[in-house]
Amino acid sequence: MRQHFGYEVEDGLWKPDCWQGYAAPIITRNGLELATYGFVPKRHLPPGVRITTMNARAETIGEKPTYKAAWRKCQLCLVPMQAFFEPCYETGKAVRTRIGRANGEPFAVAGMWREWKEPEGSASYAFTQITINADEHPLMRRMHKPGDEKRSLVIVPPDHYQEWLACQEPELARAFLAEFPPELMMATPDPLKKSASGKEA
Secondary structure: OHHHHOOOOOOOOOOOOOOOOOEEEEEEOOEEEEEEEOOOOHHHOOOOOOOOOOEEEOOOOOOOOOOHHHHHOOOEEEEEEOOEEEEEOOOOOOEEEEEEEOOOOOEEEEEEEEEEEOOOOOEEEEEEEEEEEOOOOOOHHHEEOOOOOOEEEOEOOHHHHHHHHHOOOHHHHHHHOOOOOHHHEEEEEOOOOEOOOOOEO
16 A cells, blocks of 8 residues: 555554455545445345445446445546456356456556545445446456356556546446456456365355
């Protein structure tokens, strides 16, 4: 975070791997925030309702009730990471695959944030990642089940970070939602390891 994004942070603020409902760092135009992964945290869902809001489709982000208010306000963020994981079915089975920069450097993907008011009066933040169609992307089209639409997170080039965060017009923001050059990416099989009990660790 310090070397690539310029932020000093304490150790242990977030887990090495991020899943829905976990806390993770995001960068907004106002700086670094700790936010819940998933636009609608479980604690804010009505009883009995289950929805997944980790990713928002670029094509409908301005129309879906969950996202449209934040999109129209351009509450954009960067989600720093070292890699993300997708299932590759080229062997006939789902193989967990690590996807990152070919040069091994950390990067950031396009996201959107919102604020939540907590019952005790405090404010918290949550975020979603924005995805685009990847049917024609040489690397990302290899992921997910045969026949499924291929989707990809949007890796934002470092020289576009500040422009993305500063953007105030939703339609201008769409110009940033582009495929990342496949030659600058790397995909490596990275299956989950089995613990001594036989469970995935």
